Amino acid sequence: MESIRVRFAPSPTGALHIGGARTALYNWLAARGADGTLVLRIEDTDRERSTPENVLQILDALRWLELDWDEGPISQYERAPRHRERLEELLASGAAYRDRTTGAEVQEWRRENPGRGYRGVPLEGDRAEDAAIRLRVPDEGETVVPDAIRGEIRFRNDLQDDPVIARADGSVLYNFAVAVDDADMGITDVIRGDDHLSNTPRQLLVLEALGERPPRYAHLPLLHGPDGKKLSKRHGAASVQELREAGFLPAAVRNYLALLGWGAEDDETILSTDELVRRFSIDRVGRAAAIFDEKKLRWLNGRYMRDETLERYEAELAGHLERNDPEAAAAFAAAGPEARREACEIVRDKAQTVTEIWPLIAFLFTEPRIEDVDEKVWRKVMKPGTRSLVRKADEAIASADRFDASSLERVLREVIDAEGVSATKVLQPIRVAITGSNVSPGIFESLAALGRERAVARLDRAIGHLGDRLPGDDSDPG
């Protein structure tokens, strides 16, 4: 059996969207699962809209997703000489011809001739000089697209217009370039979006005129936004870059994207990349369009976050801070390996995305100001009686013989028991005092990570502040 050759062929007219990312992933899975070859081809024949920046962005996005390719990137535009060569063949054989009918004229013709495809008027000699080139579509028969996902799809030839395959200036068009390139590159399986299904008969016709053997096809259903409409920049985190900045992990994104349109026999949800490679099969891809659901991605991402090694966790966080918050990145780096590691350890299970990590542990690397504590939070936590409780807790913390989480828990539980109050009454004020927020990692771990000196200093400061901010606190005159 021949080994498969697939290609991912994005057009660099914008950033890589999750739809494109999924197409890339499916091609990658198909290749990796069958010991095949993945070719990366940049479809940049539209010089107006293609930019080098977009090419870079696409490559960057693929690298971030950890999807590698075996050949390319190949610029389709740079293959223009080859395209012209093949074009000449068709012109010579009569399979293609020059015609200067404009799009508007074709439209009008169609209005007057419903139920037929447009056939141009072949031009010769001088008059043909700067005319576009059309492919001659037979009036008889039909063109059948063999599709791994949808079966055979039939298109009547007499309904197809003779498509323009080259512009007046001689540059070729998408449907022609694709056919030539797929043939030249020995592509065996074309896996791409549904939006190309209607283009396929045109490409098949080009292939046939060229005498080339057609590949197999698999047209993926499109991805829609939360509103059920075609996905676009307006719908949430649409580009791969946005996904990264939103704090998602590549492995989680791969897992999620794989499930968006494909499901294993047993309907498993958590699938490692190895597992995906092993189990993916293109003919199990569904036929209906799917909606990108960020909530599920978040959940999945949280699962991956909790499974990360501490080393990777820290690296993800550091990378994120460097890209988005240089000040925080500097503070984090300056703290030293021990502190960084401990911070990661105590938040590990709490964040669903990389973005959520820093706000939870920033208090370990910066000095929170009591004045910055949200007024509502302060009032909710700091009640009459709080001051004396915090003072007692402070003393216990200051004199704890060991400063690790379990020792701190022990001494603080003693205070709680002795005072006969709920744990929350003591612990929440401490949390706010040392972290500046009512949301943080476990309080004992947080105290231990902070260290005795800083913990006590922050508590002392809060106690002082409590006098000012709780004027009505009669229960604690001292």
Added chain:
RNA sequence: GGCCCCGUCGUCUAGUGGUUAGGACGCCAGGUUUUCAUCCUGGUAACGGGAGUUCGAUUCUCCCCGGGGCUACCA
């Protein structure tokens, strides 16, 4: 308009000519808990509609409805 594709819980999906139509996310309610999250338990919720084939259709066929794509000298 023409051509083509698609239609199972809100979302992603599994599934079969006879099932209590299963799972996951979400949501709701409990539980654990020092906050938030996690975690655990339970619950909610679907075969778009109508004919036909059949003893029996979610499953097969047709029609309708709904959604989408293409219909460029874009990709």
